[in-house]
Amino acid sequence: MNMNTRKVLFVLQRLRLTWIMVTCIAIGIAACGGDSHTPAKYRVTVTNATYNQPLSPVAIILHRQEYSGWRIGSAASFGLEDLAESGNPTAFLEESSALRNAAVINTEQGSGILMPGNTEEIDVSGYYAEDLHITIASMLVNTNDAFTGVTQLALADLEVGESIKWLAAVYDAGTEENSETAATVPGPAAGGEGTNAMREVRDIVTRHPGVVTQADGYAESALNESHRFDNGAAVIQVERLR
Amino acid sequence: MKIKPILFLCSLFISSTQVHAEIVSIEMTNLTHGTYFAPLFLTAHTAQHRLFTVGEMASEEIQAMAEGGDISGLVTQADSLAASSVQNPAQGPLAPGASVMVEDWDTGSNDYLSVVAMLVPTNDGFVGLDSWKIPSMAGVYTVMLNGYDAGTEANDEIINGGGAPGVPGIPGNPGMNGGENASGVTDMETNMAVHIHRGVIGDTDLSGGISDLDARIHRWLNPVAKLVITVQ
Numbered sequence: 030m031n032m033n034t035r036k037v038l039f040v041l042q043r044l045r046l047t048w049i050m051v052t053c054i055a056i057g058i059a060a061c062g063g064d065s066h067t068p069a070k071y072r073v074t075v076t077n078a079t080y081n082q083p084l085s086p087v088a089i090i091l092h093r094q095e096y097s098g099w100r101i102g103s104a105a106s107f108g109l110e111d112l113a114e115s116g117n118p119t120a121f122l123e124e125s126s127a128l129r130n131a132a133v134i135n136t137e138q139g140s141g142i143l144m145p146g147n148t149e150e151i152d153v154s155g156y157y158a159e160d161l162h163i164t165i166a167s168m169l170v171n172t173n174d175a176f177t178g179v180t181q182l183a184l185a186d187l188e189v190g191e192s193i194k195w196l197a198a199v200y201d202a203g204t205e206e207n208s209e210t211a212a213t214v215p216g217p218a219a220g221g222e223g224t225n226a227m228r229e230v231r232d233i234v235t236r237h238p239g240v241v242t243q244a245d246g247y248a249e250s251a252l253n254e255s256h257r258f259d260n261g262a263a264v265i266q267v268e269r270l271r
Numbered sequence: 272m273k274i275k276p277i278l279f280l281c282s283l284f285i286s287s288t289q290v291h292a293e294i295v296s297i298e299m300t301n302l303t304h305g306t307y308f309a310p311l312f313l314t315a316h317t318a319q320h321r322l323f324t325v326g327e328m329a330s331e332e333i334q335a336m337a338e339g340g341d342i343s344g345l346v347t348q349a350d351s352l353a354a355s356s357v358q359n360p361a362q363g364p365l366a367p368g369a370s371v372m373v374e375d376w377d378t379g380s381n382d383y384l385s386v387v388a389m390l391v392p393t394n395d396g397f398v399g400l401d402s403w404k405i406p407s408m409a410g411v412y413t414v415m416l417n418g419y420d421a422g423t424e425a426n427d428e429i430i431n432g433g434g435a436p437g438v439p440g441i442p443g444n445p446g447m448n449g450g451e452n453a454s455g456v457t458d459m460e461t462n463m464a465v466h467i468h469r470g471v472i473g474d475t476d477l478s479g480g481i482s483d484l485d486a487r488i489h490r491w492l493n494p495v496a497k498l499v500i501t502v503q
Contacts, residue, residue, distance in 0.1 A: 076326035078467045080420065146422075146464030148326050196417065196467070244456065244472045244481070254426075254456055257469040259418065260493045264325045 063157040070271035071184065073165060075139070076148040076264040078196065081255040083216060084177070084263060085116030085168035087139035090125050091155045091184075095132040098125070098164035098180035099234045105202040109234075112166055113174040113202035115215055115223025116142075121166060134158070143167070152270070161185050165197070169262055170216030171252060173209065174202040175237045177262035184267065192268035196261035201237040204228050209240060209250035219251035236260075293378050293405055294503040299360075299386070300370040303495050305488035307366055307445045308398055309340030309389035310359035314349045315378035321402055322385040323465050329421040331436070333387070333465070337397045337421035339434030339442055340389040355379050364391065364445050375503075378405065386416065386498070390491075392444040392484060395424040396468045398496045411501050415494035418468040427455040428471060428482035441483070449484050450477035467493070 063069065071091070077084050090098065098121075099109055106128075108121035122136040134155035143149050153163075166178035177197045187193065201207070206229045211219040241247040244254035293315075301308050314322065322345070323333050332344035342358055349356045355378045361371040365388070378384075383402045390396035399419045406412060420426070427439055430449055434442030439458075456472055473486030 078325045080462050080466050080469045145462045146326050146466060239470075242472075245486075254472050255461070255469070257472070259467055259470050259491075261417075261467065 065156055065158055067157040068154065068271060069157040069161070069269065070152060070154040071163070072268045072270050073151045073153060073163075074148060074266040074268070075143060075151070075165070075167070077143045077145045077262070078264050079145050079169065079258050079262050081145055082169040082171050082258055082262060083145065084143040085112065085170055086118050086141055087143065087149065087151060087165060087167045088112060088118035088121050089137045089151055089153050090122065090164040091134045091136070091153050092125070092162050092164060093132040093134065093158050094160040094162065096125060096162070096164070098166055098178070099200070099202075101235060102233050104228070104232045105204050105234050109166070109176075109202055110174070110204040111224045113168050113176040114205050114225065116168040116170050117223065118166070125164075134161070139167075142170070154271075159185055163267060165265060167263065169199065169258065171214060171218040171256045172216070172240060173207045173213055174205040176200055176202060179265065182267070184269070187267070187269045189269050189271060192266050194264065194266040197263045197265050198261045199237040199258060201235050203231060203233045203235060207238070207240070209242070209247065209252050211251035214251050218253075218256055221251070292380065293382065293407070295376050295378060295405060296501040296503070297373040297376065298370055298499040299365070299373075300497045301365045301367050301495070302497055303367050303491045305367050305446060305448065305485075306393070306491055306495070307364040307391040308361075308496070309364055309391050310342055311361060311365060311371070311386065311388040312336065312342040312345050312356065312358055313360070313373065313384070313386045314345070314354045314356040315376075315381035315405065316349065316352060316354040316383050316385065317381055318383055318402070320352050320354065320383070322387060323399060323401055323419070325401070325419070325466060326464050328463060329423055329465050333397075334395070334421055334423045334436045336387055337389055337395040338424055338436050338438070340391065341434075345387070355381050366445075382407075384500070390418055390468070390495070392430055392441045392449060392489060393468070393471060394426045394428065394439075394441055395421040397421060400498065405500075406502055409502050411499060414498045414500065416496040416498065417493040418470075418491060418495045420466050420468040422460060422463045422465055425458050425460045426471070427458060428473070428484050429453050429455050430483040444483070446488070448488055450474070450480065451483055452479050453483040454479070454481055456481050
């Protein structure tokens with residue numbers, strides 16, 4: 030709505046349109062978005078922006094205000110722990126519906142591992158809501174429990190044909206110590222275990238501090254200099270198709 | 272259902288405002304601790320043109336900029352596309368912490384802004400802005416820029432003067448605060464698409480070690496640059 034208001038102001042200031050045009054833009058505002066009976070469809074395009082961190086199958090949740098995939102400073106859910114430690118999105122997607130059935134509209138997942146430099150498009154459909162949001166999550170698999178994505182991104186102002194694109198930050202699920210050892214990193218760098226039910230002492234979601242690796246003198250690390258990363262890890266675009 | 276043609280007309284009116292010439296002023300600041308920006312290239316272009324795209328191979332022009340700081344190819348390319356460009360506004364490298372101002376730039380009908388400059392000292396790192404839509408509303412906008420890797424050269428971190436495309440090594444270190452005789456961090460570049468730079472590793476051995484960069488000086492974290500864009 031804000032964008033439309035700005036567009037109207039802009040038109041008034043710069044072009045001094047006749048009242049007919051202003052009226053028609055006002056109709057445009059009234060027609061934007063839709064109501065809860067309007068089917069909506071979004072295309073999520075994810076590009077792996079890292080050098081050598083394959084991304085686990087992307088998890089997508091279309092939801093209303095009440096759901097949140099995670100909160101900085103709060104403990105990760107069991108589903109997010111599983112996604113961030115093993116790369117398996119199933120529990121994260123299933124628990125979202127189970128925990129917040131009324132708030133979760135639909136879920137989708139990517140077809141498989143998204144390699145560095147590769148791009149995948151995933152469509153997700155559901156009924157429009159005035160508080161429609163999206164949550165997207167994927168593990169950086171050559172880590173203990175790093176993931177990228179976004180939660181509670183508002184989609185209500187996005188009109189058909191419009192898109193938003195951003196570089197998604199890297200988070201630490203806070204559920205496993207960042208030991209970087211071969212036994213604990215599941216990705217191709219190590220082939221270690223996925224999810225471990227143990228939680229770390231500081232059991233909270235935060236931004237990720239990065240990996241140390243052997244190249245920085247950490248001999249026990251299974252990672253080398255190629256596994257380092259900086260923010261962010263994925264370019265994500267969400268386009269409203271319908 | 273009568274709404275649709277009316278909406279279509281509306282969108283025509285709104286989009287017709289975007290062909291107006293835009294006058295912008297840009298202040299660009301190097302936010303890094305110890306990394307220089309080689310000559311900057313700023314260009315305003317249409318939606319059809321992309322300077323670089325994450326996940327795709329860098330163009331030869333981007334490669335020359337990222338490996339050796341040479342923006343001449345980008346200038347020629349932009350001119351051939353009727354883009355409006357500003358080259359080397361700092362008249363040389365932009366030092367860590369320094370700012371440069373581009374005043375009253377008339378971008379014409381080009382409403383997407385892209386910015387690149389090599390990060391020095393790196394092998395093929397660059398600061399980048401990819402197709403930022405210049406708002407039609409007058410105002411002051413702040414955009415943070417990240418460090419990218421062109422994916423065209425192994426990040427060996429050896430300062431040997433190698434700046435030509437395809438030649439290994441780092442062309443120079445303007446801060447004169449690195450080491451020498453490094454053995455090299457890696458000799459491979461397995462991801463040849465443009466990606467977010469993983470950072471330099473450096474070391475603390477100025478007469479050897481794996482890197483000629485100083486881990487205490489030459490590392491960075493995103494963002495690496497700040498643009499303050501005033502649309503008049």
